[in-house]
Every structure is written in structure tokens, then in C-alpha cells.
Amino acid sequence: MNLSLSKTAGMILLILIVVIYQSLFAGLVTIHQIRLDLPMLILVYIGLSRGPASGAIFGFLVGFLLDLASPSSLGLGAFIKTCLGYLVGSFKDNLYLENNLSKGAVIFFSLILNDLLYYFFSNGIKNLSYSVSVFLNYSLLSGLYTALVGLLILWLAQMRKAKEITI
Numbered sequence: 001m002n003l004s005l006s007k008t009a010g011m012i013l014l015i016l017i018v019v020i021y022q023s024l025f026a027g028l029v030t031i032h033q034i035r036l037d038l039p040m041l042i043l044v045y046i047g048l049s050r051g052p053a054s055g056a057i058f059g060f061l062v063g064f065l066l067d068l069a070s071p072s073s074l075g076l077g078a079f080i081k082t083c084l085g086y087l088v089g090s091f092k093d094n095l096y097l098e099n100n101l102s103k104g105a106v107i108f109f110s111l112i113l114n115d116l117l118y119y120f121f122s123n124g125i126k127n128l129s130y131s132v133s134v135f136l137n138y139s140l141l142s143g144l145y146t147a148l149v150g151l152l153i154l155w156l157a158q159m160r161k162a163k164e165i166t167i
Helices: 002-029 037-051 052-067 074-092 100-123 129-166
Strands: none
Touching: 002 037, 002 129, 037 052, 037 074, 037 100, 037 129, 052 074, 074 100, 100 129
């Protein structure tokens, strides 16, 4: 019971971090409209570390909270992030994820899939050229940026862990 409570508290803390980041700091780490997608980065972490159920729950909650900023597509982000959280979590035991580069690839492709689905479902086929243009000009670079930041965080965590072991 105590372990479940600490997992719930940890998830609530991560959701709070995402909300604070999106509302206060997202603009500070955006480079020429290429954004760091911290919510997706944390979603991939939750899915890979805790499995499909936690990934789906976190995806839904974060997606819904982010959807509140754009009521015209309310629910779309929650649906996509729920599916992605479950999908990434289901790969938890099937992928060889000891290598940080494979984790970076999962981060990159998750963000790309998120953006592709979002653009397709929000704009449909009527604005396909616009969706492709936005995807090519921003999503690919945002995916790369987010994956590189994720790799940096993983590397720093490994360095910290190695330092703790040697001390």
C-alpha cells in the first residue's frame, strides 16, 4: 500500500512539473520555435520505467491538462498521449533499452508519432500541405532537440550514479 502511494505521489509531482514547465519555462528553452517537449520526455520515461498502465494514465492526465490550453481540440492530446503512453510502456520488456541511444530513439519516435497524429487529426486531409510543412520544419527538429536533452539527462544520471558508487 505504501509503495502504491509513493508511486501516485511521484506521478502527481511529475504532472505538476509538466504544468509548471509549460506555463512558465517552455518559452525559455525554445530555440527559433523549436521546442523542448518535456511532457513527452517524461511520458516516455514513465512508460519505459513503469509499464503500459502507468504510461497510459500519465499520458491521459498530461494530455488533458495540456488540452485545456486549446479547447478547440479538447481531448485529442489526451487520447494521443494515452495511446502513446500505453504503446511505449508495452515495449518496456521487449526492447533492448540498456543502451541510452535506444532510449533516445524511443523519445524521438514517440514525439514524431505524437506530432504526426496530432496534426493529422486536428487538420485532417484538407490542410495536409500545412501539416507536412509544420512537421518538416518544426516537429523533426523538436524531436531531435528533445531526444538530445533526454540523452543528456540520462548521461548525467549515469555519471551521478557512478560517482555515488565510487564514493
